[in-house]
Amino acid sequence: MFDSFPVLRRTGLAAVAIGAAGLLFAGCTTTSPKSSATASEQRQSLSSAADATLGKLYQASPQSKDLVARAKGVLVFPDVLSGSFIVGAEHGKGVLRVGGANAGYYSTTAGSIGFQAGAQSKAMVLLFMTDDALNKFRNSSGWTVGADATVAVVNIGANGRIDTNTAQQPIVGFVMNNGGLMAGVSLAGTKISKLDL
Structure with missing residues (x-):
């Protein structure tokens, strides 16, 4: 005993x-009270949040406004939440805009390994600079950064300018947190799937 x-x-x-x-x-x-919102309310909320995210991007990098204007498609994830203890996960919802109009809704997920206790939030903006890059993304049933396409994450130089080599890539990405644009971030392994909203 x-x-x-x-x-x-x-x-x-x-x-x-x-x-x-x-x-x-x-x-x-x-999961939040927003989960019980109607599809129409979720679409409206995502669209408003995307506008706010783009506004913050333009403040952080005025040159980004020209890139967004030239993009064939703009995918905005206003709030990607990551939480981890040993094995972590990221999740967020976003909207794709083509010609300035909402053209589809998407979710993003990514995994990570390492100790990062607590939850962190960031925003991601992906710019499809060519019709080919946009069409491949829209026609995919599931799209993964690194496997299906490479995303050139923008670095801002000391002079506040976007690296010109990065700006000429087919897909350009910006990642921001509360402190502004994040440098040295890799989006490899990020999965993006279409949402029925």
């Missing part, structure tokens, strides 16, 4: 640890 106490204690500690991890990850999900 006394020998069973250590086993029970270990089992109890494991159960508590699993329960705590469950609560941690539950707190990092993107």
Whole structure:
């Protein structure tokens, strides 16, 4: 009987640890009252958030406005939430604009390994600079950065200018957090799928 106490204690500690991890990850999900919103409300909310994200992008890099204007398609993910403990995940919803009009809604997911306790949020803007790049994206049933296409993430020089080599790539990406544009970010492995909204 006394020998069973250590086993029970270990089992109890494991159960508590699993329960705590469950609560941690539950707190990092993107499920919110917005999940019960109608499709029309979700579309309107995403469109407004995309406008705000592009406004912040133009403030952070005035030169980006010209790139956005020249793009054949602009995919905006206003709020990509990442939460991780050991194995993490990112998730967000976004809108594709073609010719200035909303042309489709998408979700993004990515995984990561490493210790980053807590939730972090960022915005992603992908610019399809050629018709070919845009058409391949729109005609795919699932699209992964690195496997289906390369995204050149923009770096801003000390003079505040966008690197001209990056700006000439078929797909150009911007990643921002509350501190502004993020440098040295890789989007490889990011999966993007069409949403029925």
